Amino acid sequence: MTTLSRRHFGFAATAGALGLMAAACSSDNSTGGDAGASDAGGTASTVTVEDNNGQHTVATPPTSVVATDNNSFQTLSDWGVSLTAASRALMPTTIPYKDDESIVDLGNHREPNLEAVVAVEPDLIITGSRFSQYQDDFTSLAPDAVVLDLDARDDQPFEAELKRRVDVLGTIFGKEKEATALGEDLDASIARVKAAYDPAQKVMSVIVSGGEIGYSAPHVGRTFGPMYDVLGLTPALEVQGADDDHQGDDISVEAIADSNPDWILVMDRDAAVASEDSQPAAEVIEGSEALKNVTAVTAGHVVYMPDDTYTNEGIETYTEFFGSFADALEATS
Template structure:
């Protein structure tokens, strides 16, 4: 197989879609100002309803659209931003610079999950708190601090198909914010990107997933590996290497580069963790440079043929449906073209 030179995923254009949403409008609608604005920025009077949604804890009744929203799950930030959802507080410290809300000082910052300021959530007087991923461990504390708010956690559940969980998350939030068409669009574009990869992938092509962090190349296991593990299940990829007791550690599993080389993958998929959290630090080396210049990997088929596809630079802090859509489209581009394309991103600094 010849995919071509290293390619880094880029953001696609507008997304359009079609997938069934799961939320039930309840009784009694009343007119009130909602949190949304038109595309032109004009205030709009949305019809506020109570709806039932299903999250990881069960059925919950929430106002739609909610008046005050706190967002903590970084899988959701890009969608909320693209929909124009106004936030009363958010974990802005977890937002990548690619999100315009990251530096919006008008949104109180809850901080990151290591040292969050949960009192910021209280001050926001939220109707809804969107938790998940890094903040899931704080759910009980948050519920105690804001008992009148509805906490929603749509983090992909263990044991469920990851792609279906991303669809569920997106469509449920679309119902909550009365952005059903926009949510549908994201899902349909996601589905199209999956179909492209399925058609282009040559069954039997061996695939390796790695994470680069701190100058190291670490292994990401099929299914359980952080971010890229579920991709093996979505596409039924043939893994170049499988190891016992693999983990979902955020830096990947520390196995020798020689072991990776011995597996001789045809295709290498990469998440550059440091591109999202340490690209401005001295000593940062982009993923493609680490892999292509590693002495142990020089004779690996994927490296010799340039069959390396790198996830978007902000992936580690932006792991939502749009990130995967972008990555899958870049992967499909490489597989379809047979020659890939160089990227101006992830070049050595």
């Protein structure tokens, strides 16, 4: 079976340059390159960017940055962005910010300490995902801060939304080239899967949590749902009324087995939020009596997402997983 672990990596970039999203254009004294550069008179530059709530003018470089969006943690960390406060309790151990005591911990989305943001006097708050519900709270607590929400929009192609997020962040932090490279790496990984995948092969996606196997629905299921559209995958099973629950839908493992998928894609939820009853997803899948005769299992066509996926769902995670899936597909051709 194909397994993988979190790592920093670089995929070969596809030819050609990926332009920045039109909504993330530079303005005032910044015209690309280092968005944090000052003009000859020493006045800080600004950039105009657009998020899910409209346009914002951001002074660069930001002097106090707060981050609560788990889709952005990896990018910000890899780019060396200093944070003054963040939802460190939500971060996986693979993110260096997790153990940085100099960063005020705002807690997780269930029991947040939002008021702590006041003390760091932020001029930029990058929120979204699990913290989207606190948008108004942040605006009230830090009225002078730009509050950005770059969650993927349901009415836009998912891969374009992944690239939009890093493009906007790249504009703000003077990392346009790095953002472009991340987009090119994603495109390259998608192209590899599409080239190697035969639509006649049926795909099942599942989430393993607490030793249980949960069905993750095509198109709408958490994490895996968009992949069916992005990669052109053929679902092994489609259920009416499926949702995006974080533990998967309540579909029996026998029903999953009866669909006899050629490939099974797995997210190990507990690997990111381990508890006493955690059991590695590979052990659950391999030890399932119901799945033992399924084509995907007997052929070793089970591909696992990076261990920290549940709390690290940015462009880097998807690119890594698509690359791993492509590796497995290419090995069978």
